[in-house]
Amino acid sequence: MRLPIIAGNWKMHMTKNGAVEFIKELEKEVKDTDVEVVICPPATLLNILKEAAKGTNIKIGAQNMHWEKQGAFTGEVSPIMLKDLDIDYCIIGHSERRQYFGETNETVNKKIKSAIDHGINPIVCIGETLEVRKAGNTNSLLKEQVTEAFKNITDEEAKKIVVAYEPIWAIGTGETATPEMANETIAYIREVIKDLYGEDISEEIRIQYGGSVKPSNVQELMNQEDIDGALVGGASLKADSFSQIVNF
Numbered sequence: 001m002r003l004p005i006i007a008g009n010w011k012m013h014m015t016k017n018g019a020v021e022f023i024k025e026l027e028k029e030v031k032d033t034d035v036e037v038v039i040c041p042p043a044t045l046l047n048i049l050k051e052a053a054k055g056t057n058i059k060i061g062a063q064n065m066h067w068e069k070q071g072a073f074t075g076e077v078s079p080i081m082l083k084d085l086d087i088d089y090c091i092i093g094h095s096e097r098r099q100y101f102g103e104t105n106e107t108v109n110k111k112i113k114s115a116i117d118h119g120i121n122p123i124v125c126i127g128e129t130l131e132v133r134k135a136g137n138t139n140s141l142l143k144e145q146v147t148e149a150f151k152n153i154t155d156e157e158a159k160k161i162v163v164a165y166e167p168i169w170a171i172g173t174g175e176t177a178t179p180e181m182a183n184e185t186i187a188y189i190r191e192v193i194k195d196l197y198g199e200d201i202s203e204e205i206r207i208q209y210g211g212s213v214k215p216s217n218v219q220e221l222m223n224q225e226d227i228d229g230a231l232v233g234g235a236s237l238k239a240d241s242f243s244q245i246v247n248f
């Protein structure tokens with residue numbers, strides 16, 4: 001059995017006050033959950049939220065990192081800096097980073113390797129655009145994204161990776177993939193991982209769905225056999241809706 005993992009991606013939202021309050025509220029609602037709960041705030045809030053979440057079952061993740069340990073990379077955050085704060089997870093290769101900040105399958109792979117080397121668990125995002133889906137090329141694109149992301153990653157390292165399948169056309173649009181469609185695509189992603197690592201590891205790796213997940217649709221998604229969790233954007237910004245999602 002894979003432990004479900006539900007993560008909130010706050011993207012470029014939230015400041016100190018609301019954020020600490022959020023953790024206090026969320027903690028009350030999720031303290032008995034069997035789900036792994038992760039909040040990924042902007043970098044400015046990582047330290048304060050890690051402190052606020054101390055002694056709770058809420059884990060804290062970053063939204064991005066550089067692959068280098070240190071150096072002349074103005075504006076970047078390194079894995080050593082994240083580890084310094086004892087950060088548990090890092091989202092890598094979110095479609096917004098691929099679209100607006102030039103991330104490629106190659107940089108995603110470097111970041112994954114570096115995160116694992118530094119004891120940070122990657123949440124690796126993959127997903128297709130509407131054009132790709134309409135053209136019937138979803139599976140070939142996902143196969144390429146997965147294969148490139150996992151390049152030179154050992155069996156033991158692979159198990160630490162969480163994959164987030166986020167169809168780009170479902171992000172922030174209110175448009176969700178139907179639970180069956182999401183499950184079918186995630187099952188395909190698991191097949192690709194099976195080809196790379198064999199059945200045991202493919203059955204161990206957790207694959208989330210992301211894209212307009214909300215309290216009203218989470219249960220149907222989580223009922224699907226291959227969906228192991230959710231990566232939640234908009235609906236993770238309020239403790240009330242995010243805790244309803246966690247307690248689906």
Ligand SMILES: O=C(CO)COP(=O)(O)O
Pocket residue numbers: 009094166170171172173174210211212213231232233234235
């Ligand atoms: O991009 C997402 C999470 O990483 C999904 O965002 P929404 O839940 O707002 O669609």
